[in-house]
Amino acid sequence: MRILVVEDEPGIAGFLKQGLEEESYAVDVAEDGRTGLDLALTEEYDLLLLDWMLPGVSGIEICRQFRNKNVNTPIIFLTAKDTVDETVFGLQAGANDYIKKPFHFEELLERIKVQLRTSEKSSQFLVLGDIQLDPSTYQVTSKGNPVDLTKKEFALLQYLIEHKNKVCTRTRIIESVWDIHFQYNSGVIDVFINAIRKKLDIDQKDGPIQTVRGIGYIAKDQ
Secondary structure (H helix, E strand, O other): EEEEEEEOOOOHHHHHHHHHHHOOOOEEEEOOHHHHHHHHOOOOOOOEEOOOOOOOOOOHHHHHHHHHHHOOOOEEEEEEOOOOOHHHHHHOOOOEEEEEEEOHHHHHHHHHHHHHHHHHOOOOOOOEEEEEEEEEEEEEEEEEEEEEHHHHHHHHHHHHOOOOOOOOOOHHHHHHHHOOOOOOOOOOHHHHHHHHHHHHHOOOOOOOOEOOOOOOOOOOOO
């Protein structure tokens, strides 16, 4: 899971990054609104944590522009504002939740988990040919038959189907599925792809998950 933190106070940003990474989230940090908006609109995240008051572009404006792109990624505001009018204003801009500064990390973590669970439950079945994947129950079927995948195999297959008909680079797969941002032995991806193909009983060359030599993989409807 990838989270974008947009927070201009270095101490808070560092605290959030360390704490969330210890919980196995991949975390990008932007310390101003313009950088945060650019990342939100160009990268793929599972959740955004936005400070309300930011230099350059406010958290409210980031939220509005993000929602104008019809992106449903959960957004949580981190803010010192706590009046009813301000809360309603933030929610109307498109936020899913807010937490008042100062906050306990444990409470923030639970709010993040709630939003991610809600986001997953709202997801529809993902389909790739005869393969059907349910993100809310972690169930996969192929030609109507249940297929037992590990959590990481499931996450990799889900990522490929969510981006079907697009080439998924090894770098992006590592960042999104393994939550790793640095150089890594991407050969591990091949091992997992082979395991998925075997369990789904699909052909390596002509099946719905094809290798793009030197780049990555692509999922295609047959």
